[in-house]
Amino acid sequence: MSVHDENVVGKAWDGVVVRRLSGWARPHWRLFAASFAVLLGLFALDLLGPWMWRHILDGPVAEAVAARGAGGDSTIHMREFWWWIGGYCLLVVAQVALRHLEVSQLNRTGQAVIADLREALYGHIQALELSFHVRRPTGALVTRVTSDVENLNEMFTSGIITLLFDSLKVVVLLVAIFLLDWRLALVVAAGTPVLVGISIGFRGGARNAHRAVRAELARLNGYLQEVLQGIRVVQVFRRERQVGERFAGRLSTYLAANLRTIFLFALFFPAIDFAVSIIQGGTLWVGGLSIAEGRMSTGEFVQFWFYVALLVSPIRELGERYNILQSAFASAERIFDVLDTRAKVVGPAKSPRDAWTGRIRFEGVSFGYDGSTMVLEDADFEIAPGRTTALVGATGSGKTTLVNLLLRFYDPSAGRITLDGVDLRDIPLDALHARMGLVLQEDFLFSGTVRDNLVMGRAGVDDAALREAMRASHADEVVARLPGGLDAPVAERGATFSTGERQLLAIARALAARPPLVVLDEATASVDSGTEAKIEDATRKLLAGRSALVVAHRLSTVRRADEILVLHKGRIRERGRHEELLARGGLYARLHALQFSEAEVEPEH
Amino acid sequence: MKILWRHFDRFLRHRRDLLLGFACIPAAQLLDIYFTVRIGDALDRLRAGEDAGFLRNLFVLLVGIAALRGVFRYFQRWWIVAVSRYVENQLKQEIFDKLVSLPFAFHAKRKSGELVSRATSDVENVRMFLGPGLMYSAGAFVMVPASLWVLFDLEWRLALAMVVPLVLMGLGMKAFTPRLHKISTAVQESLAELSHRAQESFSGVRVVKGYALEGSMAARFRAQSREVERHQVELGRVRGATHALTHAAFDSTFVLILVLGGWAMIDRDLPAGDVFKFIDLTFKVFWPIIALGWIAGMYPRALSSAERIDELLATRSDIVDAPDARALPQVRGALRLAGVGFRHEGAERDALSGVDVAIHAGGVLGVVGPTGSGKSTLLLLLGRLHEATRGSIELDGTDVRRLPLEQLRTALGYVPQDGFLFSDTWRANVQFGADEPLSDERLRELARIACMDEELERFPAGMDVVIGERGVTLSGGQRQRTCLARALARDPRVLVLDDALSAVDTETEARLIENLRRAGAGRTVVVAAHRLSSVRRADAIVVLRRDGTVEAVGKHDALIARAGWYRDTWRAQQMREELEVL
Numbered sequence A: 001m002s003v004h005d006e007n008v009v010g011k012a013w014d015g016v017v018v019r020r021l022s023g024w025a026r027p028h029w030r031l032f033a034a035s036f037a038v039l040l041g042l043f044a045l046d047l048l049g050p051w052m053w054r055h056i057l058d059g060p061v062a063e064a065v066a067a068r069g070a071g072g073d074s075t076i077h078m079r080e081f082w083w084w085i086g087g088y089c090l091l092v093v094a095q096v097a098l099r100h101l102e103v104s105q106l107n108r109t110g111q112a113v114i115a116d117l118r119e120a121l122y123g124h125i126q127a128l129e130l131s132f133h134v135r136r137p138t139g140a141l142v143t144r145v146t147s148d149v150e151n152l153n154e155m156f157t158s159g160i161i162t163l164l165f166d167s168l169k170v171v172v173l174l175v176a177i178f179l180l181d182w183r184l185a186l187v188v189a190a191g192t193p194v195l196v197g198i199s200i201g202f203r204g205g206a207r208n209a210h211r212a213v214r215a216e217l218a219r220l221n222g223y224l225q226e227v228l229q230g231i232r233v234v235q236v237f238r239r240e241r242q243v244g245e246r247f248a249g250r251l252s253t254y255l256a257a258n259l260r261t262i263f264l265f266a267l268f269f270p271a272i273d274f275a276v277s278i279i280q281g282g283t284l285w286v287g288g289l290s291i292a293e294g295r296m297s298t299g300e301f302v303q304f305w306f307y308v309a310l311l312v313s314p315i316r317e318l319g320e321r322y323n324i325l326q327s328a329f330a331s332a333e334r335i336f337d338v339l340d341t342r343a344k345v346v347g348p349a350k351s352p353r354d355a356w357t358g359r360i361r362f363e364g365v366s367f368g369y370d371g372s373t374m375v376l377e378d379a380d381f382e383i384a385p386g387r388t389t390a391l392v393g394a395t396g397s398g399k400t401t402l403v404n405l406l407l408r409f410y411d412p413s414a415g416r417i418t419l420d421g422v423d424l425r426d427i428p429l430d431a432l433h434a435r436m437g438l439v440l441q442e443d444f445l446f447s448g449t450v451r452d453n454l455v456m457g458r459a460g461v462d463d464a465a466l467r468e469a470m471r472a473s474h475a476d477e478v479v480a481r482l483p484g485g486l487d488a489p490v491a492e493r494g495a496t497f498s499t500g501e502r503q504l505l506a507i508a509r510a511l512a513a514r515p516p517l518v519v520l521d522e523a524t525a526s527v528d529s530g531t532e533a534k535i536e537d538a539t540r541k542l543l544a545g546r547s548a549l550v551v552a553h554r555l556s557t558v559r560r561a562d563e564i565l566v567l568h569k570g571r572i573r574e575r576g577r578h579e580e581l582l583a584r585g586g587l588y589a590r591l592h593a594l595q596f597s598e599a600e601v602e603p604e605h
Numbered sequence B: 001m002k003i004l005w006r007h008f009d010r011f012l013r014h015r016r017d018l019l020l021g022f023a024c025i026p027a028a029q030l031l032d033i034y035f036t037v038r039i040g041d042a043l044d045r046l047r048a049g050e051d052a053g054f055l056r057n058l059f060v061l062l063v064g065i066a067a068l069r070g071v072f073r074y075f076q077r078w079w080i081v082a083v084s085r086y087v088e089n090q091l092k093q094e095i096f097d098k099l100v101s102l103p104f105a106f107h108a109k110r111k112s113g114e115l116v117s118r119a120t121s122d123v124e125n126v127r128m129f130l131g132p133g134l135m136y137s138a139g140a141f142v143m144v145p146a147s148l149w150v151l152f153d154l155e156w157r158l159a160l161a162m163v164v165p166l167v168l169m170g171l172g173m174k175a176f177t178p179r180l181h182k183i184s185t186a187v188q189e190s191l192a193e194l195s196h197r198a199q200e201s202f203s204g205v206r207v208v209k210g211y212a213l214e215g216s217m218a219a220r221f222r223a224q225s226r227e228v229e230r231h232q233v234e235l236g237r238v239r240g241a242t243h244a245l246t247h248a249a250f251d252s253t254f255v256l257i258l259v260l261g262g263w264a265m266i267d268r269d270l271p272a273g274d275v276f277k278f279i280d281l282t283f284k285v286f287w288p289i290i291a292l293g294w295i296a297g298m299y300p301r302a303l304s305s306a307e308r309i310d311e312l313l314a315t316r317s318d319i320v321d322a323p324d325a326r327a328l329p330q331v332r333g334a335l336r337l338a339g340v341g342f343r344h345e346g347a348e349r350d351a352l353s354g355v356d357v358a359i360h361a362g363g364v365l366g367v368v369g370p371t372g373s374g375k376s377t378l379l380l381l382l383g384r385l386h387e388a389t390r391g392s393i394e395l396d397g398t399d400v401r402r403l404p405l406e407q408l409r410t411a412l413g414y415v416p417q418d419g420f421l422f423s424d425t426w427r428a429n430v431q432f433g434a435d436e437p438l439s440d441e442r443l444r445e446l447a448r449i450a451c452m453d454e455e456l457e458r459f460p461a462g463m464d465v466v467i468g469e470r471g472v473t474l475s476g477g478q479r480q481r482t483c484l485a486r487a488l489a490r491d492p493r494v495l496v497l498d499d500a501l502s503a504v505d506t507e508t509e510a511r512l513i514e515n516l517r518r519a520g521a522g523r524t525v526v527v528a529a530h531r532l533s534s535v536r537r538a539d540a541i542v543v544l545r546r547d548g549t550v551e552a553v554g555k556h557d558a559l560i561a562r563a564g565w566y567r568d569t570w571r572a573q574q575m576r577e578e579l580e581v582l
């Protein structure tokens, strides 16, 4: 599966994408029909205006002038003149009204479609498994649901529909011009390919230039964002100048890309204007001959002039439209690429049963993140209901990986994990997750209030449960110190809490729903040991009769577990109760001995 | 407006290009008018019955005019717009440098996404207004009066009447501007919020999934998305109105030409060629006028963007080199804290107060205390990431505020508690700590000291393994050890470890400590830890209370000899140890 990066080259026209987009447009066909009606009406009025000019100039005006020249009465012509003016005013009023709709209606149509698309896309990305997320910068995914989707709006407002109408306009106007005066029409017809040529030649260069600018900007912002997130590290290592220089380097490639677009546009607009002027000059030349020979009236010349202006503007904008379309197609492609990425970790819609006893078994589970190097091999064990299983082992031995599998963030490469004998893959994901309360090694607080972060939108968490959970996790002490208590604001990623405080809040969050299974991955690694011991006791009481999977480096936190699994390089090497493992004198005993011998940081003197 | 002019100063640094560019504008516009005038005149000559032979020469002249106009337009755009891009880059660099220099306290309170958008859209708003915006305005300010001047000569009543729609349109635009501004701000804000929502739920995806929050997150996103749609539709409506307004002015100008021109033709024999000039110049005046409307609409946004940029650039970091800062000839690493206190900006209570402790060069200082007692805060004070609000911190007898930041921070090797890494290779992350390029050999040595050598070998790419955003593809302990290698890479006089081994298993921890002991000979070590055994041999230990005050300072033996948090915790830890052996 490939997901295009920001550099993707969009096609100018992509039938498949258009067909898919029209699928999203169909529910809003009424809006589209209305937009079409507006554009059609506007076009008709655009054609009508110049036609009226000709009839007024050649009709009442010319006749009145002639009548006056002949010394006759021009009153009747004047009356006719005013009637025409009245009609023209009505035309203008209608035109202005439609101009309003032209913008607002098209915009509304586009927005309706992209809102649907945006929400579907967001939902889809969220449903995609963790390995999808890990491999992509968050910023790129955010871009999909924000600017890429917004970009599609352009496709609707100034892309497809307008392009369709523009082509229609060009054809109709060319016909009208031919009907008006074929000699003049030949001049225009000779000039039109030149215009189209310039427009199309231009977009070739502009496409690459635009793409480069967008890609550079994305890279620039990505870098800025990352530096800001790691600002503390940048400052403490005194790397302000270096990151600034790196930023400057990116700025200069960004500038080069920009200068290229400026050059192209600076060339394009004057070139088009020049070509138009030649057409106009030619029109004057040929038209002038016709006028001089009496084959053409002033009114006709004026009408013709208007029509040429009408004809030129869509062609002039062709290059721009082409770019918009292209960039919209590129966005659409990136969006559909994500939408086409099928979620690999999915569950059925219906649960195979309602009540579970909660026996979890790992049966010969192996797993590797890249599919080849195995991080976990042949794991076989059981978490019996109501029992606590602990996982210990060296750093990088695969403990968190095992937790990831239990939570179905990933699926095993081999073997299976079952709940009451049912493969996890046959259980709806939300039914599975509703049974668990978890504290992850890298937990995450959302910006909002403390309460939001603890309740997390779960229906079963009332105030009493919350208080109890907070007491057990000692998060109440943290909250008590906040101005505003539970309603105190939480900054991005909980930046204003200490690491330990964040962990206490995460524990409270996990306990609040009293889940049948708690998963604690290094949940108290940054909590002082006094508090840790108290939390352990309180948690045990609160969770009496529930199962737990506990990962810890500090062996003191796992010694009361019903079973301890010792993981080494992805394999379970020992298992048993604390005393048994100590008595066996293996890995665990060695770890234990080390932990309680001397362990302090002190350089040699 | 004054603010925007101040920003214009940055443009004036490119005075030559700017002047040349602006000089091209009147030339191009006047040629454009001349083009129309010549055609109108030709129509009259034809009507007067002149022989059509002159048309050929006229055609050549028109082509020449058009070519010259094209050249001017090219340079006008090239010079002015390019300058606006130079300024954009300049401004972005200034903002970047400013953001990077602002203290951690500033960043803790702000969303990084918001700052990024400031550097992007605010700069773009200012650039658009002062660059292309002024260029188009200048075009309009030449085109409109010059055209009216020409037309005034032909039929002054009509020329005068033409001003009316223009003025009305200007007034109408002005009336719309506040609403336009309000709604486009609302659109921007709702989009920013949408993007923030997406950003947060994607970076917290583990928690979202683990708690089956997809549904409620999607509902929140949907609500925000509908909010965006509502504002966008509203904006479309107002844009439609301004669009209609400009067209109304345009079209009613044609009505005027038709009425007054037609009338004049009948009444006074106004030549048709003159009517043509009115028509064609109306076309030419129209676009600059639309651009003016567009620029007027941009003005409020540009103004508030400029204000925000100025505000940011004017934010001073109070953590800078003092004027009388003097570098030490050599840093040895003795630390002394006297009456140190700290309060977070806007907080109601001190996070830290009354810390008095000293440590000789090469000694070990332990910092312990319950969760949230201010250990990390204290360590941040050492490198002046936060500035102590009270008391003083001395390095080798000199107040750290009197030392150049460069020297102070070069002397420190800091391992943060959160283990932040950049999404780059392992090698680049470690190199980040060192001033000089590290040889492969040195990198391998650092990996060995940090006990990462075996694991690195297991990665197919070795030291060039790319670690994801914030290091997501490493295990917690691997992240911490990479941070440790990064800190050691600078060969610091003072090593600052903030709970740096919490995610490392005991065996590795023991090896690490042994390695550190050997590699760290002569280094001062400041270590915050939860396990008291890690600070047991320290030369001094600061025990903090939950409220950030100091409970005791002393050596391990002295601390366990008196009642208090340290002794209780120590005993509890001992007891558990004994229990375990049973």
Ligand SMILES: Nc1ncnc2c1ncn2[C@@H]1O[C@H](COP(=O)(O)OP(=O)(O)OP(=O)(O)O)[C@@H](O)[C@H]1O
Pocket: A134, A369, A370, A375, A393, A394, A395, A396, A397, A398, A399, A400, A401, A402, A441, B455, B472, B473, B474, B475, B476, B477, B478, B503, B504, B505
């Ligand atoms: N998303 C990922 N992509 C690729 N490799 C990964 C990913 N996550 C972890 N790994 C690798 O898998 C191995 C096991 O990591 P895991 O996080 O399971 O270790 P752990 O036992 O939890 O370690 P620690 O105690 O340090 O947290 C490590 O070598 C790590 O680099």
Ligand SMILES: Nc1ncnc2c1ncn2[C@@H]1O[C@H](COP(=O)(O)OP(=O)(O)OP(=O)(O)O)[C@@H](O)[C@H]1O
Pocket: A495, A496, A497, A498, A499, A500, A501, A526, A527, A528, B105, B108, B344, B345, B347, B351, B369, B370, B371, B372, B373, B374, B375, B376, B377, B378, B417, B499
């Ligand atoms: N930016 C901030 N604004 C306000 N309060 C803050 C900010 N950063 C930290 N705090 C508060 O300051 C106190 C001390 O935090 P600090 O991180 O120093 O604790 P700590 O002793 O390192 O804790 P831990 O053992 O959890 O690492 C905490 O109560 C925390 O909530």
Ligand SMILES: [Mg+2]
Pocket: A498, A499, A500, B375, B376, B377, B417, B498, B499
């Ligand atoms: Mg801390």
